[in-house]
Amino acid sequence: MIRDYRTAGMDPKLRALIDWCVKLTVHPAAMTEADAIALREHGWTDPEISAACFVASYFNFINRVADGLGVDMDPGMADRPPLEPCPWVLDPKT
Numbered sequence: 001m002i003r004d005y006r007t008a009g010m011d012p013k014l015r016a017l018i019d020w021c022v023k024l025t026v027h028p029a030a031m032t033e034a035d036a037i038a039l040r041e042h043g044w045t046d047p048e049i050s051a052a053c054f055v056a057s058y059f060n061f062i063n064r065v066a067d068g069l070g071v072d073m074d075p076g077m078a079d080r081p082p083l084e085p086c087p088w089v090l091d092p093k094t
Contacts, residue, residue: 016042
């Protein structure tokens with residue numbers, strides 16, 4: 001799932017939510033009401049969609065705050081090799 005969640009064979013309902021969160025993260029200006037409607041069609045409720053939106057948005061926000069202020073990563077993370085760039089993050093159409 002870390003390298004490419006799209007190949008994990010997960011439930012379509014969960015996959016739709018994760019796709020939605022990726023779009024919100026990578027292309028926030030492209031989000032429309034149709035995106036929320038599609039989640040409802042997968043069985044997500046408005047409170048669940050709102051919660052997912054708040055969580056994804058908070059993580060995006062706090063990471064940008066940390067980057068903007070030059071906050072260093074936790075020292076224990078420095079020893080871990082970085083993940084390879086995920087092509088689906090760079091181009092979600094792939």
